[in-house]
Amino acid sequence: MTTKSLTRRELLTGTGKLVVGTAVVAGVSAGMNIFSNAEGSVPQQLPWPYEKLEPEEVGKIAYDGWYKAFCSYGVASGILTSLQKKIGEPYTQLPVEGLRLGEGGLVGWGTLCGSLLGATVAVGFIAPYDVGKQIMNEMLQWYSDTELPIYKPSNPKATVAVQTTSNSPLCHLSVGKWTKAASKSLGSPERKDRCARVTADVAMKTVMLLNDWKDGKFRSDRKLPSALYGITAQHNCNECHTHEIPEAIKQ
Amino acid sequence: MTTKSLTRRELLTGTGKLVVGTAVVAGVSAGMNIFSNAEGSVPQQLPWPYEKLEPEEVGKIAYDGWYKAFCSYGVASGILTSLQKKIGEPYTQLPVEGLRLGEGGLVGWGTLCGSLLGATVAVGFIAPYDVGKQIMNEMLQWYSDTELPIYKPSNPKATVAVQTTSNSPLCHLSVGKWTKAASKSLGSPERKDRCARVTADVAMKTVMLLNDWKDGKFRSDRKLPSALYGITAQHNCNECHTHEIPEAIKQ
Numbered sequence: 001m002t003t004k005s006l007t008r009r010e011l012l013t014g015t016g017k018l019v020v021g022t023a024v025v026a027g028v029s030a031g032m033n034i035f036s037n038a039e040g041s042v043p044q045q046l047p048w049p050y051e052k053l054e055p056e057e058v059g060k061i062a063y064d065g066w067y068k069a070f071c072s073y074g075v076a077s078g079i080l081t082s083l084q085k086k087i088g089e090p091y092t093q094l095p096v097e098g099l100r101l102g103e104g105g106l107v108g109w110g111t112l113c114g115s116l117l118g119a120t121v122a123v124g125f126i127a128p129y130d131v132g133k134q135i136m137n138e139m140l141q142w143y144s145d146t147e148l149p150i151y152k153p154s155n156p157k158a159t160v161a162v163q164t165t166s167n168s169p170l171c172h173l174s175v176g177k178w179t180k181a182a183s184k185s186l187g188s189p190e191r192k193d194r195c196a197r198v199t200a201d202v203a204m205k206t207v208m209l210l211n212d213w214k215d216g217k218f219r220s221d222r223k224l225p226s227a228l229y230g231i232t233a234q235h236n237c238n239e240c241h242t243h244e245i246p247e248a249i250k251q
Numbered sequence: 252m253t254t255k256s257l258t259r260r261e262l263l264t265g266t267g268k269l270v271v272g273t274a275v276v277a278g279v280s281a282g283m284n285i286f287s288n289a290e291g292s293v294p295q296q297l298p299w300p301y302e303k304l305e306p307e308e309v310g311k312i313a314y315d316g317w318y319k320a321f322c323s324y325g326v327a328s329g330i331l332t333s334l335q336k337k338i339g340e341p342y343t344q345l346p347v348e349g350l351r352l353g354e355g356g357l358v359g360w361g362t363l364c365g366s367l368l369g370a371t372v373a374v375g376f377i378a379p380y381d382v383g384k385q386i387m388n389e390m391l392q393w394y395s396d397t398e399l400p401i402y403k404p405s406n407p408k409a410t411v412a413v414q415t416t417s418n419s420p421l422c423h424l425s426v427g428k429w430t431k432a433a434s435k436s437l438g439s440p441e442r443k444d445r446c447a448r449v450t451a452d453v454a455m456k457t458v459m460l461l462n463d464w465k466d467g468k469f470r471s472d473r474k475l476p477s478a479l480y481g482i483t484a485q486h487n488c489n490e491c492h493t494h495e496i497p498e499a500i501k502q
Contacts, residue, residue, distance in 0.1 A: 035348045044346070046348060090344065093341065094294055095294040095376070098297050098376040099372065105363075105483045108477030108478065109483065109484070110476065110477070110483035111391075112357055112362040116357065117368065120353060121349070121352075125346070125349040129348075136358045170362060172482065172484050176482055179500055180500070183500060184500060186477065186500075225361065226437065227359065231423065232359050232426055234361065242493055243493070248437065249437075
């Protein structure tokens with residue numbers, strides 16, 4: 001069975017009730033033969049090896065990483081530099097700072113929160129495709145539903161007294177709701193530290209899910225939004241469509 | 252000067268009128284010493300070497316790539332597997348299929364168009380940070396403003412008669428406006444081919460900008476949205492804020 005024989009909807013919903021542990025990895029990975037390799041040295045086949053990481057340690061690297069190069073780099077460094085140290089190759093072949101352009105929802109455009117972009121790339125190398133897809137589906141839902149930030153740095157660079165729920169994985173909404181609730185500007189030390197803490201939260205949550213998967217305990221029966229609505233979408237249509245929610249064209 | 256000494260706004264706006272060619276690369280790259288390397292083998296320092304690519308060839312790989320693993324992988328494969336063939340290492344160390352989770356605006360959530368996520372990761376490895384930031388700023392503006400798709404495959408898998416302008420880099424808006432204008436569902440062969448063509452368009456445009464930069468001809472004085480609005484944002488606030496646009500809290 002090749003991916004080409006599946007429809008997009010089948011691909012998006014095909015995982016259904018997903019119960020996956022490390023035992024499944026080899027099978028999923030072995031199925032990825034649709035990708036041609038170029039000549040020259042061959043990259044280590046996906047998924048890359050994973051060993052459980054300590055969420056608190058990852059959170060600290062991610063928090064500090066924000067102050068080096070913001071959210072996308074922060075999460076990527078929390079996860080991937082930890083694996084560079086713990087496992088070595090192939091992680092050491094990846095210059096993590098190349099992933100910083102996700103900052104500010106993509107160079108300040110407020111789209112996908114950069115911390116989630118960093119997590120996406122890390123998970124894409126670490127987990128088999130079907131598992132990674134469900135992990136990121138869980139991550140975006142958790143990010144949308146959770147009062148953030150949770151992380152408490154041992155040496156905070158500013159006081160962050162307010163938590164907010166974004167109801168969205170979009171940077172613009174996540175940052176906008178927090179700055180409004182906290183009455184702080186984008187350039188304030190408090191907003192910066194808020195985003196550094198969210199970066200730690202996303203890195204830690206991602207690692208918790210990866211650890212669960214490594215232990216054979218990761219479970220997800222959450223459908224992907226595109227399978228529910230007939231369009232790629234968030235779950236809360238009326239947050240933007242305040243007056244009428246367009247009907248998706250029937251399949 | 253280290254990155255830590257700059258505010259976010261300074262970082263985001265610091266490039267100002269950016270006129271950069273390959274001569275600048277070494278200097279920018281040499282400044283990236285804030286990133287600690289883990290033990291073990293050391294990845295090739297960023298930016299990775301780049302040689303000009305043929306946009307049409309890249310577009311064909313990206314179009315075909317969509318039918319393997321959708322938009323994010325499509326663009327990444329168009330650019331990065333071309334460089335695996337042309338340059339070899341370090342590109343051959345990167346398993347490009349790890350970048351597929353950007354599909355459908357992140358596993359079907361409709362956030363950042365996955366083709367732009369694929370472009371972001373590729374540009375992050377290829378271009379120095381300040382150049383990559385401006386290239387992606389140009390890419391998101393171009394994606395928002397342009398009637399897409401433009402690309403005409405030599406062997407199209409479906410007829411795509413309608414072009415639309417998304418006014419946004421978000422998958423939900425890009426796909427939603429097209430499906431509405433074309434009266435085609437998400438699962439239709441036409442919508443799939445539309446997205447495969449957009450994937451080709453994004454890969455080709457990215458390569459055109461990278462080629463311009465390689466030739467010393469890339470110019471951009473476009474400000475990043477976060478510097479204009481006091482919040483990370485798209486440019487068209489009233490597309491979602493139909494009744495009142497909240498005031499950004501003053502810096």
